[in-house]
Amino acid sequence: MQSVAVNRSATASFSLWRATFSGAAASLIGIGLARFAYTPLLPAIIGAHWFPASTAAYLGAANLGGYLIGALIAGSLARRAKASFVLRALMLIATVAFVACAAPVSFLWFFVWRLASGVSGGALMVLVAPTILSHVPPSRRGFVSGGIFTGIGLGIAASGTIVPILLRYGVTAAWLGLAIVSLLLTIAAWNGWPDEPPAVHTAPAAHAHAHTRNFPVLGVRALYVEYALNAVALVPHMIFLVDFVARGLGKGLDAGAQYWVLYGLGAIVGPLLCGHLADRTGFGPALRVARIIQIVAVAIPVFGLGSIGLMISSVVVGAFTPGIVPLALGRVNELLAHHPGAVKETWSRATTAFAVMQALAAYGLSFVFSATGGDYVVLFAIGAAALIVAQAVDLFVALKAT
Structure with a gap:
């Protein structure tokens, strides 16, 4: 009876709209920006002589490789810590990766941080929606899950609109601009996650x-x-x-x-x-x-x-x-x-x-x-x-x- 009361209390304190916004923010950061914003950045990176064309292509693949790693380790992360803690940490990692990519320190440096952004995106893709939808009535899950993944679409749209505007101020400014957007979204989503205990494995x-x-x-x-x-x-x-x-x-x-x-x-x-x-x-x-x-x-x-x-x-x-x-x-x-x-x-x-x-x-x-x-x-x-x-x-x- 006590566990039932706790579950009811958690459900009562759960804000569907705030959680949906948090999910959309996470998908926007982890997939929408971390993956798709690199497409319009690529010619600018090559043009600014940060990396040659062949090398820059490998940096794009690093994010996809990280995405696979993130998808594979997401379950392990969820079993070791509360979902809200893991999700916040993943969004922060993606934000730090944007800052780290604002300077072409070396190929290895850039590769590691592009890989990290991919890991964050893959794990967010696996964990965000199930964490939220477990608190949502079945009749509302379609709309809520749609709202969560709207962030990906916003990222695709931003890749053709916001990023070119940021690039007017240089490649470094574009990466830092993405970092600022990511940080603001992370802060806005911070308290919107349902607080779940670590999954029992x-x-x-x-x-x-x-x-x-x-x-x-x-x-x-x-x-x-x-x-x-x-x-x-x-x-x-x-x-x-x-x-x-x-x-x-x-x-x-x-x-x-x-x-x-x-x-x-x-x-x-x-x-x-x-x-x-x-x-x-x-x-x-x-x-x-x-x-x-x-x-x-x-x-x-x-x-x-x-x-x-x-x-x-x-x-x-x-x-x-x-x-x-x-x-x-x-x-x-x-x-x-x-x-x-x-x-x-x-x-x-x-x-x-x-x-x-x-x-x-x-x-x-x-x-x-x-x-x-x-x-x-x-x-x-x-x-x-x-x-x-x-x-x-x-x-x-x-x-x-x-």
């Missing part, structure tokens, strides 16, 4: 529940595959959209930047719209609808539907770049409704699968692009095909479960 989730009746092993494994394939589908637009418009269509860099702004605008509203859809239909049906829409949007460049079609494609794929995240997380919660203790571990593995396939797809599609003599159409076709396979896997598992 008995065994890895998959092993602890594998023999428990009704544990949806097949559904969870299928979700890993579907989520990873969705990562592949997003890569053509994330990496090649601007280049496709600028060089493939011969419209120039200014036009390419305009389509990237549309991509960013879609990324801002995508998580909220996806979350709202999931609250109405459930996360499973919402994911199927999302994949159908993505198949069409990713394939539009294949059929050459003109500027209007490409604008629609940019906005829609931009919306699902962060929007698919709350849908996948919500599906994890649905599948593990009777095994809440397995949610964080399962989400960590899903995040890792997504990150691995996104990195592999980035390198793989770059190879395909080179091997085909710069054929952009093949890249978008591969992206659409990945979504078709993901949809087939989902429908197969659904039929098998009936």
Whole structure:
């Protein structure tokens, strides 16, 4: 009875809106700024002779490598300290990394701090939403998770708007400007986290529940595959959209930047719209609808539907770049409704699968692009095909479960 009273007291003191803001701030810092702000900074870093082009590319990869590490160690961090302490520490690490990158001390120095920012982002991606959503009624989880991951979309939009403005004052000023934004967001989010004790570790989730009746092993494994394939589908637009418009269509860099702004605008509203859809239909049906829409949007460049079609494609794929995240997380919660203790571990593995396939797809599609003599159409076709396979896997598992 005493534990029930404590839980009720914790729920009563929990502010849904403050927690949602804190989650959005964390995703904005850890993913939105730490990853996507580097894209417009890269040419400036090379132009300022901080690092040569080949070296600077490795520094970009350092963040992706750190992201994988962060996703893998997030569960261990959560088991050793309170969630609120871990989340605050991760946001501070990302903030310090921005400051450290404001001076090109050495390649190793820069690499370490880009790696640290990636670790922070990966761990935040795994821990933020489950920490908050465990206190949220199921009927509100779609909207709240959408609000949390809106931060990613804001980061994508900021990469094409705020960062170029900061760069007018120099590369160092741009990094310090990002650090100030990150610090202010960290302070604003500081007291918004629900205070949870460290998780009790008995065994890895998959092993602890594998023999428990009704544990949806097949559904969870299928979700890993579907989520990873969705990562592949997003890569053509994330990496090649601007280049496709600028060089493939011969419209120039200014036009390419305009389509990237549309991509960013879609990324801002995508998580909220996806979350709202999931609250109405459930996360499973919402994911199927999302994949159908993505198949069409990713394939539009294949059929050459003109500027209007490409604008629609940019906005829609931009919306699902962060929007698919709350849908996948919500599906994890649905599948593990009777095994809440397995949610964080399962989400960590899903995040890792997504990150691995996104990195592999980035390198793989770059190879395909080179091997085909710069054929952009093949890249978008591969992206659409990945979504078709993901949809087939989902429908197969659904039929098998009936």
